[in-house]
Amino acid sequence: MSRPRSWWGWGWADRALDAEASRRLAARVAAFGLPLDGTLARVPDPAGLGLPEPRLTPPASLAELCRTDPLTRAAHTHGKAYRDVVRNLRGELDHAPDLVAYPRSEADLVALLDWAVADDVAVVPYGGGTSVVGGVECRDRSRPVLSIDLTGLSGVVEVDEISRAARIRAGTLGPELEDQLRPSGLTLRHFPQSFEFSTLGGWLATRAGGHFATGHTHIEDLVAAVRVVTPAGVAGSLRVPGSGAGPSPDRLWLGSEGTLGVITEAWVRVQSRPRFRAAAAVRFEEYADAVAATRDVVQSGLQPANCRLLDRLESMLGAGVRDGSCRLLLGFESADHPVDSALNRAVQLCRARGGHPDAPTREKEMRADAPDAVAEWRDTFVSAPYLRDALARLGAVVETFETACTWAGFDALHAAVIDAVAHAGIAINGSPALVTCRFTHVYPDGPAPYFTVYAAGRRGAEVAIWDQIKVAASEAIVANGGTITHHHAVGRDHRPWYDRQRPDPFALALRATKRALDPAGVLNPGVLVD
Template identity: 40%
Template sequence: MPERERRWNGWGFAGEGFPVPAATRAWLAERLGEGDPLGATAEGEIPLPPSRPLPALAAPTVIAPAARLRAACGHSLPDLLALRTGTIAAFPDAVCLPESSEQVVEVLKAASAAGVTVIPRGGGTSVVGGVTVRPGARPVVALSLERLRGLVRVDATSRLATFRAGTLGPEVEAALAPHGLRLGHEPQSFELSTVGGWVATRSAGHRSTGVGKIDELVAGVEVATPAGLWRLPAQPASAAGPELRRLVVGSEGRLGVITEATLRARPQPECEDGLAVLMPGWASGVEACRELLQAGVPLEVLRLSDACESSFGTTLVSLSPLAARVSRALFSLRRYSQGCLLLLGWAGGTQEAMLGRQTAARVWRAAGGLALGQSGWRRWRAERFHHPYLRDELLSGGWGVDTLETAAPWATLGTVYSAVREAMNASGVRVVILCHLSHAYRDGASLYFTFLWPLAHGAELAQWGALKSAATEALLSTGGTLSHHHGVGTIHAPYLEREVGRTGVAALSALARELDPKGVLNPGVLLPEGDS
């Protein structure tokens, strides 16, 4: 089957999109007014400088302008603004396409000897500047792992599967299915992102409440460094010193290039089920989520949208006249005037799913929830990987949109939620803030914010910067983590010391210098420039 063409200046695949419904436009116009539409520069109008000289590299290498342009940016809002306006700050001098772990090592050796920056690149979906080329005196090679793909081996007895780093999400599940297994790691970028990218950024998927983040799924890992291959074999547990696999997970290309990962798989479920519930408010919904997790109710998906996100979500779906009347009637009731949509999902054995559903029902009913049936759940399941396409359409319509996420203990989750909203509302930019709780744990949960604002021509990046910095300061000052699953990249790197301390940054920097003495691996990512 031929591979689908990726869009060069937006999310996803060419020919696909998420047109903004008229109801959504009206909802935004009422709250934000109209912004300045953001145009799109044609690919042929973007000038690329000539490639700088590079050493001989032991892998196929491409210097064609189209390849260099497509490897210049990720998918952060600054990246998209640069791509749309044709103001890209820097380009790789070449794109290298190794076909084996050994070739990756040889490329890193040559780059280290010649002082060439190497930016590892999987699916290129980073939203925090993790794969963005930055201006500098050194030549730059984008190290694409797209040819390092596929299942290496399966240990069905131990339920372990080893994949090459460039394997895409759908390829992972397709390879495991004949063995009666699945991974269940389904981030929003599932169709576009890779095993190596998941591991490098400590990603989380929609099912992480049940299957865990990628941290919990990594049993072993292979990393290419300028000194050679570093293999940490799969183990169920170990007390052989500090857990080095955990150092690699989340290293974002600073300690080496992940070339293989051995992952913990699970059996294909006997059944899968889900339900949408309307909760009377955010506080009661959060409390119900906490009770579900701390009671050990078996759930794979838990997602609570606040009142604003729930309202926005209703504009994205086309309801029958009867369903639309019922929806309006529900939200007009005093009890549900600030209604929050809760999605619950189960997958596994039939008895386990039935027990989970029954136990969960006792919790949400006690909190005043109202079952809405399975249609909302099924719609979300069918459309969830298409939601990111909406951002490109909104930019064209004059509205900026971006996301940020954090996590905090249950005791402080409400404080973080309020602080982020208050800080963004005080930023000087007119903004609408949506939020949902997901990726829940017994001791806390993740908060995922989506914020929208009317674009002002020429000030788009400044508007985003004011909102992003206000939110980041607020979440850090109230005990939230800098990132739950997007990673650090270059955008969050200046804040890392606030979370891990000066000693933590020094320890990471020392390890990076040991594994990458010439500092050629993804400089400026994870650790600020000059800290390694």
């Protein structure tokens, strides 16, 4: 029997925290000033929630691809953001798709799209469903909604070991993709935090960012050619290492979030699996020194795989640091050569800014149970979504948001965001929200700061509280020159700010493209462009 996924929260159903573990978690967060009453919200049974009747019957030729049972519809209603989890727990499934289809081939997909266009059915392409921006939740109820789950279109189809490329179907989940590349000694080396439950097609459609801090870590750096089914026809691009032939067709699909077509497969650039690794955590008393050291490292030409600066609170909550200092986690890796000298140089740069390194760890010592800040932080990273779900069940407000800005603009943006979130917390709850910051990615011209917010919730008002905090944070980001999203995508939730930041002539071009490729406007209405 296959291991069941959670329909309401993150990941595997059996990894959700039980009552005892949740009680311990509540006690732990209370120590940080987040009072919770210890009551764990019950997970409802979708069969008892009275989902709206499906408004759609598939043609006989497609019926065997389609499902309407409550559990399947419930699991495809929302993504995996905090507000999705809370609404699932409350049984708020008004936006459930009428039907969920599982195509097994590109021909199935073409037939499903033809039917949707002919019968005016909204289509939501669905990969792993890990969107945190409302990307898979069709809120427009003016017509029936068909969710197309692409996980049946999976697998590595072809590997070109000479050119180091692989042709992979869009519905392939991260672990399956890496498992199938492993016998060739190759890896895509794209590891978003959601890796276990997200798909290649979803990564491409959202321009996902992997967890490496620098170098080729974004999926758009790794893609060589894309194949897409649109209502106007099937598009496949030429696989070449580079081309100056006009604007890149692949760029049209990257970040299109299911609004222009459905990605069915892609050629991606793969590489040898790393063999050499070295890592260190560097302690800083002053955050400003740590920021300057991080900038020095990324502007030095070194390309650390990990260059994650945790502020004081993030160091305490995420990496078990008890002395009130900040931590810069540094890591280097290579398939070809030892990386100790690169690590040593990065540490030297940190020392020059007042940093104190813990003892560096070499590959064989980099186990999850190693008692250092790097390992402790990695553990927290993997289990964080399960902890978030438990806190949501306990009534807390816990969510993340992210941006990117220039180094010159970082101090002002950081101060404005922390201030806006703290004040929003006071205005709503009478107590400031806790907010932590880390850099997920760093570039020579600026960092990508990632914020986590913890606030006391009020049962029944958690989503409204989060939405107010999110508006305050987003306004502060945009007012200080940051992007509304560095890697979480636009979806439906970031539309108000995306529309303001997008140049008008570009919006015109995007609308015209949408009209040309999807004249009936069936693809993911409400996302990116109207």
